[in-house]
Amino acid sequence: MNDSPLALLGGEPAVAVPGRHFAWPPITDADRQAVARQMETAVSIPDRSGVIADLEDALASCLGVRHVVTTCTGTAALHSMYAAAGIGPGDEVIVPALTFHATATPLFHLGAHPVLADVDDRGQLDLDDAARRVTARTKAVVAVHLWGLPEDMDALTSFADEHELMLLEDGSHAHGATWNGQRTGTFGTASAFSLNGPKPLSAGEGGFVATDDTELYYRVLLHGQYNKRCRREIPVTHPLARFAVTGMGLKLRIHPLAAALARAQLTRLEEHLTGRQVVAARMCAALEGMPGIRLPALPVAARPSWYALPLRYEPAELGGLPIERFLDALHAEGATEADQPGSTCPLHTHPLFQTPGTLLPGYADGQGLPAGGFPAADYVHAMTLKLPVWHHENDVRLADAYATAIAKVATHAKDLL
Numbered sequence: 001m002n003d004s005p006l007a008l009l010g011g012e013p014a015v016a017v018p019g020r021h022f023a024w025p026p027i028t029d030a031d032r033q034a035v036a037r038q039m040e041t042a043v044s045i046p047d048r049s050g051v052i053a054d055l056e057d058a059l060a061s062c063l064g065v066r067h068v069v070t071t072c073t074g075t076a077a078l079h080s081m082y083a084a085a086g087i088g089p090g091d092e093v094i095v096p097a098l099t100f101h102a103t104a105t106p107l108f109h110l111g112a113h114p115v116l117a118d119v120d121d122r123g124q125l126d127l128d129d130a131a132r133r134v135t136a137r138t139k140a141v142v143a144v145h146l147w148g149l150p151e152d153m154d155a156l157t158s159f160a161d162e163h164e165l166m167l168l169e170d171g172s173h174a175h176g177a178t179w180n181g182q183r184t185g186t187f188g189t190a191s192a193f194s195l196n197g198p199k200p201l202s203a204g205e206g207g208f209v210a211t212d213d214t215e216l217y218y219r220v221l222l223h224g225q226y227n228k229r230c231r232r233e234i235p236v237t238h239p240l241a242r243f244a245v246t247g248m249g250l251k252l253r254i255h256p257l258a259a260a261l262a263r264a265q266l267t268r269l270e271e272h273l274t275g276r277q278v279v280a281a282r283m284c285a286a287l288e289g290m291p292g293i294r295l296p297a298l299p300v301a302a303r304p305s306w307y308a309l310p311l312r313y314e315p316a317e318l319g320g321l322p323i324e325r326f327l328d329a330l331h332a333e334g335a336t337e338a339d340q341p342g343s344t345c346p347l348h349t350h351p352l353f354q355t356p357g358t359l360l361p362g363y364a365d366g367q368g369l370p371a372g373g374f375p376a377a378d379y380v381h382a383m384t385l386k387l388p389v390w391h392h393e394n395d396v397r398l399a400d401a402y403a404t405a406i407a408k409v410a411t412h413a414k415d416l417l
């Protein structure tokens with residue numbers, strides 16, 4: 001296989017099938033029927049009934065939590081979670097410097113400050129750096145299970161306890177992942193998940209908040225689910241019940257057709273996760289020990305959701321070949337779905353985090369970002385090669401072909417120098 005010259009230099013490509021090679025979510029007849037049925041049943045649901053109740057009950061039972069509230073997006077779920085957790089003006093929340101921006105941006109709309117902490121060599125929250133950023137105003141720390149690889153939740157739980165911080169989770173990459181057998185999204189006071197198109201569980205567009213805390217649940221309802229839902233669920237004797245009609249003034253409900261899709265997808269989540277697990281293990285086995293490529297460290301406690309397979313590129317082992325050139329060669333081999341992470345990147349590179357005051361009144365530009373920057377977040381981001389993880393047995397050959405393509409480029413790297 002590796003005898004052919006690189007496709008970039010005129011050889012035969014390693015991946016013979018033309019792309020696209022990966023599409024998500026996989027849509028079946030069951031999904032089509034569920035959405036079509038929903039269209040005949042209700043296309044607007046103002047309370048916790050019908051498909052909304054079905055989906056929330058199923059998610060709550062899947063996670064083993066008391067309450068789930070669906071939302072129109074993951075961004076909205078994070079916003080509702082922070083608001084309901086009582087995060088307000090001047091509060092600081094520690095967020096990993098390497099994540100999708102929406103982990104942190106809703107905090108700006110609560111008058112709070114996202115405090116970025118660097119990541120470690122694996123791209124997970126660096127708890128020593130996080131500890132240095134704790135102040136008297138720090139309220140919470142957020143766990144993000146990047147690419148579906150669970151954070152070390154023993155370490156994060158101890159960290160939160162030690163500093164008396166609320167532990168919150170952004171589970172948007174990690175539906176169904178577990179740490180020591182416990183689902184991600186159930187370790188903290190509350191968690192928020194995206195149900196956006198490519199996420200392991202997809203509604204197309206959607207999200208949800210999960211919590212065991214009934215008071216927090218009522219506040220999630222008041223934040224983004226005003227009127228009927230609040231009136232029906234918040235006990236009339238509750239001190240906040242009189243706000244039910246307006247809530248906090250935002251309307252962040254999920255669309256029933258999206259809920260129907262997510263409900264149908266959820267019945268196949270375990271199947272998808274198991275399939276991804278098999279394919280990821282196979283790709284890792286094929287790439288083990290490959291020069292220039294490091295596999296993600298996988299503690300025995302971790303069962304990932306394999307939202308992606310993040311590989312670490314090590315240019316020093318390939319004569320200093322730049323990652324861009326490696327990727328060009330990989331694409332020429334037909335491995336067109338391999339890429340570098342785009343918008344999941346170091347947050348301090350976004351203008352909104354550098355000069356929030358330009359768009360958001362009340363924020364002073366140039367505050368909050370430390371002079372030393374976030375070197376590990378920058379490095380991990382710059383050296384990550386991301387592969388899709390297929391779930392279906394029909395795609396195993398494709399996964400093998402991708403591994404072959406990577407091996408081919410790695411072993412022929414000197415031809416590119």
Ligand SMILES: *Cc1c(COP(=O)(O)O)cnc(C)c1O
Binds near residue numbers: 073076100170173
């Ligand atoms: C996708 C995502 C979000 C935002 O979710 P949307 O549904 O796109 O609003 C937040 N955090 C992380 C880590 C994500 O991947």
